Amino acid sequence: MTGVPAVSGPVAGGTASHRIADALRAAILDGGYQPGERIRQEDVAARSGASRIPVREALRLLEAEGLVTLVANSGAWVARLTLAECAELYQIRERLEPLLLRASLPGLDGAALGRMADLAAAMESLAGDVDAFLRADREFHLASYAAAAPGETTQVIGRMWNRTQHYRREFTRLASRRASLDATHLEHRLLLDCLRRDDADDAERVLVMHIRRTRLELSGHPEIFG
Amino acid sequence: MTGVPAVSGPVAGGTASHRIADALRAAILDGGYQPGERIRQEDVAARSGASRIPVREALRLLEAEGLVTLVANSGAWVARLTLAECAELYQIRERLEPLLLRASLPGLDGAALGRMADLAAAMESLAGDVDAFLRADREFHLASYAAAAPGETTQVIGRMWNRTQHYRREFTRLASRRASLDATHLEHRLLLDCLRRDDADDAERVLVMHIRRTRLELSGHPEIFG
């Protein structure tokens, strides 16, 4: 229940709906709920000590974020993606993340780049711990965008990361077993180099290739989406 | 209340929340509600013959779409954009719409291109009627994407169009008064030509320039965002 830096996280004020939505989101991202798993309103209500009304609003919120699928008069399930849907989210990322990176680049200072270097190094040594790798990878990329003014682009990209989180976990599990994250590590270093050189064009290119390669490798593992 | 081809339109099942959300969305897009205007839950409930519960869920939905701004314990307002926020949405469009156009291009047949040509011609003669122009422009561009499999990209782009609708209307009002939509018309013809030639790269380029020029012209009219 801890650890994932929630993108649309505990920002919103004290209303119960938001608290519940935050808790559910964290549970889904951490794998406490699996894709396809049913979410019963009363269960959530009981666990959060509230009535079903705020739970319903929380579910609506998560549906809008794409994390939950609601069917009228039937129920709520943790959203699952087909391979094609997941690939589409990655294509959106390929187009939008370079935009955000470009906006962030001028504001990235030495401290931010240092933190990113630490994370990149950590990922290379963390080959075994999938969840730690996921957290570091997420923080690495989000850190590269952190100097951009938060706005719609950040929101959209955050939703893409959240929606694909489970499949990234499964893929990383596979890849780490075969010790085949070398390309990832290399691209992270390349990206850092572009940022240090303040070269936005190169950074965009590297980032596009990084996301695209991941997408193509994901497409090679349709069994993840079974 | 009619006319706007709602992007996230009356798709969803019979639940009252969705009906109310559809009605509110249409009202906002048509200008029945102005940006910054307050939306009272009881008003909407009374008008739609339902209680406040489904109204609240509808408002949550529209908040997620970016059309409504909710403040806890305070109320709901029709979302308003600053010039910077609007420009950001246009930058997202610059990156994503070419992607969608490329996906749609192979499936565009003669009928679709013919319809687009009709709409382009209509826009050129419709110089006076702002709302008719807006409808035609929207249908023109959405038609160019219609052959792509509906997915997240379509959704995101639709939301961008919806959120900027009001400001496009105001801008068009200004531009049509000065008869300065010539560049728009020209770009529409160029785009159609690329599509007829089945040239995806050129089409992407023209579309990017089309959206970017609009963004820059919008930036020249900060008074719209007062």
Added chain:
DNA sequence: TGCGCCGTCAATGTATCCAATCTAACGGCA
């Protein structure tokens, strides 16, 4: 006269209760 406190009111947030709908198990029938 201007600032700040307090009371009233309106609008939202939440809980409880009832109705409508879907699911699944059961039994009848071919």
Added chain:
DNA sequence: TGCCGTTAGATTGGATACATTGACGGCGCA
């Protein structure tokens, strides 16, 4: 024995009623 209609249960959707929060205006005081 397999299929289908029926019925009972569970679960969600919605309405009403109450609690809570925030806003506005009046009053007192400096």
